[in-house]
Amino acid sequence: MPPKPVHKVHGIDFSTAVMIDYDKCVGCGMCAKVCNETQMIGALRKADVKFPPYPVPRDGVETMNTETTRVKLDSTMCIGCGQCTHACVFGAMVPNSRVSEIFEAKKAGKKLIAVLAPATRVGISEAMGQQPGTTGEAQLIAGLRQMGFDYVFDNQWAADACTIEDTKEVLHMREHKSGPCYTSCCPAWINLVETRYPELIPKVSTARSPHGMICSLIKKKWVHEQNLKIEDIFIVGFMPCTAKKMEAARPQLATEGHQDCDISVTTKEVAQMLKENKIVFSVEKEEELKQTKQGKFDAPFGEFSGSAYIFGKTAGVTESVARYVYAIHGVKYDPSELKLSQVWEHTDKIQNIKIIEFTVKGNLFRAAVAHGGAAVAKCIEMEKELNVDVVEIMMCPMGCQNGGGQPRQAKKDLIPKRAEALDKHDKESKYGDCEHNAQMHEYIKKHLPTEHDVHEVFHTHYENRK
Incomplete structure (x- = not known):
C-alpha cells in the first residue's frame, strides 16, 4: 500500500496535458525534480517533504x-511534456484523460477515426504485458476496431x-542562410518556443507535425x-505524448470551427481501454493479425516508407530527411555514410547533443539532434558554434519512445529497445x-495540386506567448 498523504491540500487540478490528484500525492517531490x-x-517547485509541489x-x-x-x-509555464507523470509512482500525476468523449461521440452517431503514431505501437505492447522491444501494431489496430472505431489510419x-515539407524548409533556409531550421514535430518544443524562445519562431519549420497534417x-x-x-466524424490521435493534447487544442489547427484532431489519447490511456474491454496481447496473436485485414491500416492513409517508422525515435526525423535528400538527388542511400559525433552530454548520461553529417553530390549537410529539456537548452545556447543546417528537437529524453504518454519503465536501459522495434519495422518495409511512396504523392497531387494548397493544409504559424 502507498503511504497515506498527511498534508491538507485536496482535490484534483489539471492542465490540458496532465492532471494531479492531491489526495494521492505524498509529497515525494520527484515531479518537481524532473521538471527542474x-x-x-520550472513549472513545479519542490515543497517540504510530504507536501505537494508548488505550481x-x-x-x-x-x-x-x-x-x-x-x-x-x-x-504555469508547463509545456505538457509529461515527464512528471513518469516520475510519479503513486498515480497522483497522470495524463489528463478525455477518453469518455470517444464513447459519447460513438453514441451520438459519429464515425470514429483513429490515427496511430509510430512510438505508440511499440509502447502499447509493453503496456499490455509484453517484453520491451516487441510491437503491438496489428493488435492495436484490431483492438480499436473491436472497440468501435470505423477507420484506423497511420500517422506514418x-x-x-x-x-518532404521539412526538407523544403531546410533547403530554403540553407540557401538563404537564414537557419538553422528547427524541426516542428514535437508539440512540447513548440510550446517552449512560443513561451520562452519566441525569437526562434522565424527559424522553426512551419510544417505541421505529421499528426497535424493528417x-x-x-x-x-x-x-x-x-x-x-x-x-x-470524431478523430482520436493515439500518441506517446501528453503534449499532443495541447497540440490538438491549438486554435491554428482547426477547420471550419472544428479542431482538426478532436482529442489526443496516450499509450497509457488506450492500454487501459483495451484492458477494460478484456483484450489480451501476445506475440503469436500479433503475427496472426498482421496477415489479416483486421490488423491492417485503412486506405488511403495506410501506405508509408520505412523512414516513417523511425520518426518515433531520437534522430529519426533527421535520418528521414537525409534519406529523402539522397533520393531526390538520385543517389542510393547508404546509412554508413552518416557520420555521427557527440558534442555534449548531460550528467544523467541520457540526454545529449549529437551532430550528424552526410554528403550528397559534393554538398555537405550537418544536423544537430537534441533530446530532453536540458539538452535542448544547451543546444539553443550552442546554436552558432554547432554550425548546422537543421536542428532536430525532442523535449522528452530519448524522444517519443519515452514520451510522457508511454508506459512508465523503471529500467531506463530498456527504453531504447522500443526504438529497436521501430528499426525492425523499418527494415521490413517495402521501401x-x-x-x-507513390500512393502518397498521387493523393497529394490530386487533392493539393498547388503549393498554396499544400501550405494551407500542411503548414501552420506560431505566436509569441512569452
Missing part, C-alpha cells in the same frame, strides 16, 4: 500556494509528407470524398524513403 533538473522548465505561475504571483491550496496548473503516411487533410479533403460532413 531534467527538463529545466509556479507565469506571472510570479503565488498567493494561492498555501497550506491548503495550490496555484492552478494551467497558469503523414510522416512521409512531413519529411488530421487537417482528413477534415479538409477526405470527408468530402466520403460524402461526410466535418461534424459527422526506405518517402520519395518512393
